[in-house]
Amino acid sequence: QEDAVTNGSFHFVFLVCAFLWPSDAKIASNGHRWCLMSRTISKVITICVVIFTSYVMVQGQSASEKLRVLVETSKDGGLWWFPQGPPNFDPNGYHQGKALADFMRRLGWKVTELPRGEMITFEKLREFDLVIRPPAYFSYSQEEVVAYQQSVTAGTRLLLMGGYADADAIAEGFGLRFDTRSRFGPVKQWIPHALTADIQSSALAWTSLVELPPGAVTLGWLNQVNTTPQPVFGYLQYGKGAVVFVGQVLISRPPEGAFAQSLIRSIGRFTPPEIAQLPMAALFVSDESVDL
Numbered sequence: 001q002e003d004a005v006t007n008g009s010f011h012f013v014f015l016v017c018a019f020l021w022p023s024d025a026k027i028a029s030n031g032h033r034w035c036l037m038s039r040t041i042s043k044v045i046t047i048c049v050v051i052f053t054s055y056v057m058v059q060g061q062s063a064s065e066k067l068r069v070l071v072e073t074s075k076d077g078g079l080w081w082f083p084q085g086p087p088n089f090d091p092n093g094y095h096q097g098k099a100l101a102d103f104m105r106r107l108g109w110k111v112t113e114l115p116r117g118e119m120i121t122f123e124k125l126r127e128f129d130l131v132i133r134p135p136a137y138f139s140y141s142q143e144e145v146v147a148y149q150q151s152v153t154a155g156t157r158l159l160l161m162g163g164y165a166d167a168d169a170i171a172e173g174f175g176l177r178f179d180t181r182s183r184f185g186p187v188k189q190w191i192p193h194a195l196t197a198d199i200q201s202s203a204l205a206w207t208s209l210v211e212l213p214p215g216a217v218t219l220g221w222l223n224q225v226n227t228t229p230q231p232v233f234g235y236l237q238y239g240k241g242a243v244v245f246v247g248q249v250l251i252s253r254p255p256e257g258a259f260a261q262s263l264i265r266s267i268g269r270f271t272p273p274e275i276a277q278l279p280m281a282a283l284f285v286s287d288e289s290v291d292l
Helices: 002-027 032-066 100-108 142-153 169-173 258-269 272-277
Strands: 068-072 109-116 129-133 157-161 183-185 204-206 209-211 217-221 233-236 241-244
Touching: 100 109, 100 258, 129 258, 142 157, 142 169, 142 233, 142 241, 157 258, 209 233, 233 272, 241 258, 241 272
Parallel strands: 068 109, 068 129, 129 157, 157 241
Antiparallel strands: 183 204, 217 233, 233 241
């Protein structure tokens, strides 16, 4: 598919050249050779820009298509795999996380859903560009926490979903701590940003963060400004990688699941350094008045 797009781009450039040259020949026959030269240079520059733009588009599309994604559910308590259970977990069979996994596959990404009971290692995590970790129910070992830290430090993008557990060793390994309680309702204030597209549509259960590390960038809160704001969403640059943290299980279908799809598209599109450089607008505050 990449070759087809590339060939199509260059075929387009050649057609542009074929279309433009006759007018120059006519000008030359009229003795305006100096005009021919200036227009030729202008067209060569235009063609170079077209070629470069086509190349960038192909490279971006290729990178997105080849994205390797791991859905890490080794400590899942049923949020992702229900109604399936041990000992057999089938990614092709129905389960609550299948819609989200299939959405990523339709983007052309290679998606692996790790079943419950697997041990997490640095080598296993680094096989992937993006690791998605739904809320965990069972405990991680210290070695697994270190594997996560080392993997993100080396450049892995981590989408960390929190909540529904008394403790989350992976989140705490990055200096994050989620509340043990969740609240239903829409996000009430957020920063307009590539990662917050459609966040207002996600009026579901949110788990706030009660502890954030230095350097964490909060992008979404539940409460209004005149009450205590509760952060529920943001990102953290960590080494060469990035942790995008969200206090929600992103398995709902649209329209509630529109935020999940937009978020995952953006994380797949931008590298960790690019995420840090994305422009941030002024805080937006919703006019809705109460939480549920």
